[in-house]
Structures are given as structure tokens and as C-alpha cells.
Amino acid sequence: MKKILLVDDERWVRTALKWTINKLDLPLQVVHECQNGLEALDWIKMNEVDLILTDIRMPVMDGLALVKELSTLNGAYEVIVISVHDEFQFIQQAMRSGVTDYLLKPIEENEIKVCLEKWLHKKSNQGNVSKQLLAEKDNFPLSTIDRILDYIEKTPLDQITLKEAAESIHINPSYLSQLFKQQLNKKFVDYITELRIEESKRLLQNTTLRMSEIAERVGYSDLAYFSNNFKKIVGSSPSEYRNINSKTSDGTLNKR
Template identity: 85%
Template sequence: MKKILLVDDERWVRTALKWTINKLNLPLQVAHECQNGLEALDWIKVNEVDLVLTDIRMPIMDGLVLVKELSKLNGSYDVIVISVHDEFQFVQQAIRSGVTDYLLKPIEETELKACLEKWLNEKGNEEKAIKNTFSEKENLPLSTIERVIEYIKKTPLDQITLKEAAESIHINPSYLSQLFKQQLNKKFVDYVTELRIEESKRLLQNTTLRMSEIAERVGYSDLAYFSNNFKRIVGSSPSEFRNIKSKTSAGKLNKR
């Protein structure tokens, strides 16, 4: 069952879309609804989703900005944008940004079904190709992972993305994501997050850099997102961690 995120500022549109998707009896489930791009971006950062179905015109953060921001995250996201006929120039921009498909309002049930079935078929073919690669090249996965880890070691943490890592060894991002899960028993994004948190701990303990500077150095443009990730993994906020380590160091010096 594939998970869908619905993003539209009009509640009745989201309700109608959800009702229609459920009616289609496809292997799809609406996992969550958001009313603007920023809300969707925050949700995606801590949840998994297979497909984002988003309107283009929304307050706070529109669909085009959402697509651009998703491309910066450590993940590969499929997006279908929704627009009206007189906004087709925005659809063209979205297509250039790499969206999977588009739908025009008012959305007909047959068009929605055709669009979703097309996406499901493409995902199915992609997953089959990945499985075939595993079976045909049994010795490839481990050496590929080693090459990616070497790439990660040589690349500044604020520049690492799944897409760039995959391109560095000339493979598909989805395939690389599968390799990480199979070989290291963790997702690519989790592996990179652990490295970022470890480096931030070192900087907090050994430098006087501000929190925002440390967050940027390890690859977080959003200070709140950095702090939340840090606390989730370490068990304390960055400032609490720095204070604890400072007191510990001071105590050791006093004992001498």
C-alpha cells in the first residue's frame, strides 16, 4: 500500500480528493493532509510518504516552492501538481523542476485514476528493475555502498544529498536507497543524520560557534529542525549538551 500526502489550502478539495482516491480501490492510502507547502515540508521531514499530491497556488508556501525544497532533502520524492487551465505556465515550471505528473482542475475521476495508475505502474517497474539488479549483480551492492561511504567521507556534510551521492557513482537514487536499507539496515537519510549529529556534538564541545552556525556547517538550514533532530538522537538540546560538557570540562580542570 503506497502512502499519499495531500496538500491543498481548501479543506473541501482535500476531502473530495481523499474520498475519490479511496473509491478507486487502488493500492493507495492517504496518509496525511496539509493546507500549505510549509506544513507539508515539516511533516515530510519526520514521516515517510511515497507520493505528494499538491496544489500549486497556496498561501505561506506554494506548490512550486515545495517542489524545490523537497529536492534539497535527503530523499527521492514523487510529486503530482494540481493547477487550473490559466496557470499552465506554473505547471511548466513544475515539470522543469522534476515533478512526476500534473492534473488540471476540476479533476475528473477518470483522469485522477489514469494519473495514479500510471504512477503505480512506473513505481512497479522501478522496483522490479531494482530487484533484478540485486539478483544479477550479487557482488555489486557491497562495493557500491563502500564507494558511497567514501564519497560521504570526502564531502562536506552540508553538501550531501541522496541524489548527489547516487550521481557520484552513476546509479539511480532509488536503487541507492534500497542498497542502504539492505546492506546497512538503515536508511540513507538516517546514516547521514547520525554523521551530522556526531559532528555537531564535536563542534558544540570544542568551539564557540553559535547554534545557527553549527547547524549550517552540518547541513541544516532550519535551526529548529536541527535542534529537534539533535534532541531526538542525543536526548538533550544542543544548548543543554554544550552546557553539560562545559561544566564537565570545568570540573576536571578544578580537580587538577
Template identity: 75%
Template structure:
């Protein structure tokens, strides 16, 4: 069954190009309507349904961020992908905090659009599977995903682990995975990785003569000061203090 998309952009040629590209991708998607600004989109969606809204950020009358906020109040459960230019990343971050599913940069490349839409379709498929799974199996589904993420973490060098790569490993949107990880492990992904990095750095401090900068780099920190701050926040010691204290306890 095809998913319906609402396109929102004040430039008609952009909407035309997006619609043409979406049709060309041959995915189970249908552009059901187009709007010139956020207010027009909001009025339309109050009376109609769309599974996904793809909207520009900068538009007259009502911009994309205002549209996202208004849509969240409607509680109609449609997802949103925002389109921005490079110098609008602060707006993208704001949009992500308000629940936007993903974002694309202008000019929208066909390959990037395809990857973005395929990820969204995969996320919707997983959500539908979860809804249709019997309760006892349903409870195990998210945990099975997290087990795969932990497998990715265990088999990947600490300096190469990223949330984006973990999400790709389990074929899931990174924002959705972040929420699921926190829900299942009661800990943010970034905090979990930070703890692993600090534990490994403690092992290296105790068992090797590597310099602080070398240890920091091995566990994934290019900035020595940032590594030292994280280390002290979690252990109460700076890396050099930790190594010195451990050496002082070694019998002579």
C-alpha cells in the same frame, strides 16, 4: 501491491476530498496518512514510508517547497506531486527544478488527478521493470523507449512536436523522459527538436520561395524573431542571409 500516499494540506476538507477521490478512482493506491503542514509531514516520513507525497505549496509553519527540499535530503526515494493555484506557477517551476514528479492545479479535478496518478503508476512500473530486468536486457530498455520517441518525432509534423505529447506516446512522465532523452542521446529534447527545425527551415529556404514567416510557422515557430535568433545561433547567418548567400552561389 498498493502504493502508499501521504497527503499534506493545511485544510482538512481538501485532504478529505482528495482521499475520497483517490479511493473512488479504484487504482492500486492507499492514503496511508495525512498531515497539516510540511514540518508535520517531515517528522512523520522520517519514521514511516510513503511511495508518494501529494502536498499543497502554501501552508503555515513549513510550506510545500521547503518540504520538497527537506525530503530530498532524506534520500528515501519518495516521489512528490505538488498542488498549486494558477498564480503560483513560478513556485511550481522551482519545485520541478528540485525534482518534483508532477503538479496539479486547484481546484483539483477528478479527471486531472486520475491522469496524474496513472502516469505516476506507469512510471513506477517501468522503474521496477528496469530494476528487475537482467543487466544485458536492462541496458536496452531505455534505448527502446528512446527509439519510440524518435519514431514519434519522425512521424509528427515539426510544428506539432511537444515533450508532453512525446511522453504520452511512450506512456511516461515528461520529466522522466526528458532526463532519459538527455542521458541516452547526450542532448536535451528541446535542443534536438530545435536542430531538426533549423535543418528543415534551411531546406525550405533553399528549395522554396516561401516567406520567412511562412517557413517559421511550418517548422513550429509562431514568433519570427525567435525563429531568426535560433537560426542565426545555429548557422551563423540570419535566414535571409542564408538564402541570399545560397542564391549567389547558383551559376547564372
């Protein structure tokens, strides 16, 4: 069974979508629902999901911002966006960002069935490739992770994604994700997040850059998500951290 996350600010829409998906009798299961992109990102950090169905127009963090953050964290996520006819320019923007497909409201049962069946067929083909790669893993050069770590070290944090890292050494992103966790005992996204938080701490302590500039430098396109992530990991907000740890003009640490 493939796991689906529904993201929409309207509860009745999520309920209708879940009911329709269950009715289709496909190997799919809606495992969680979120009402905005920020909530979805927080949930994804702690849970596995195969497909994300997200509305484009939502408060706090909309669907386009969610797609951008997912691409930054882990390019392997599959996303289908949902919108209305008069917002087609947003769908085009989402498609350029790498989403899998789109659905237009009001969503007809047959349309969502065709869309999901197409996605399942694509995943089946990808699965066959992954099995072949896993069968060959014992012969894969042990230097693979070293090459990836070297790539990460030399690449600006705002440009690092799983997809780009995998392409840098010509391997499948899914296989790299598995290999990374196997060799380093942590997810690729978690490793990159740790680097981003450490760099943001350095910038907060040693520069007067605005929060939005620091967020962008370390790879967060959404300031709210950066602040939320920072506080979860560090225990204080970026502004609180700066107030406590900023350096004075003579270079000494200003511990308040």
C-alpha cells in the same frame, strides 16, 4: 498497493482528495495525512511511503521547503505538488527541485486520475529495472558499500543525497537504498542524519556560529526542522546543548 501521504493545512482539502483517490479505483491507498511539511517529515522518518501529494502554501513549513528537505534526506521520494494558477512560479521552482508532477486547484477528478495513472506507469517501468538489478545482486562487487562510505566521508554533509551518492558509483538510487540497509542494517537517510547530528554537536560545542549557519552546514535548509530533529535524537534543543557543552575561552569544557 502504493502508499500515499497527503500534506495540506486545510482538512477539507485532504478529505476531498482522499475521497477522490479512493473513487478512482487505482492501486493506491492514502495511508496518512499531515497539515504541514514539518509534520510530514517527522512522519516520513518513521514510515514508508511511495508518493507524497503536498500543497505549496502551508504554515510552519511550506511545500517547497518540504521538497528541499526530502531531497536532502533521500532523493528517492516521489512528490506531486498542488497549487493555484496565480502561484505558477512556485510550481516551476518545485519542478526544478525534482518533483514528479503538479496539480492545479481546483482539482478535477479527471486531472488527478491522469496524473496518478501516469505516475503508476512510470513506477511500473522503474520496477522492472529494479527487478533486473536485484537479480544481479549476487554478482555485484562487495566493495559497493565501501565506495559509498568513502564518498560520504569526502563529501560535505550539505551536499549528500541518496541520488548523488548512487550517481557517484553509477547505480540506481533504489538499489543503493536496499543494499545500504541490507549491508549496514540501517537506512541511508538514518545514517546521514546521525552524521549530521554529530557534526552539529561538534559545531555547537566548539564554535560561535549561529544556529541557522550550523543547520545549513550540516545539510538542513529549514532551521525548525533541524532543531526538531536535533532534540528528538539528542534529547535537548541545539541552544540547550550549546549552553551545557560550550567551551570557554581557554579551551576547557564549560559544563553547567
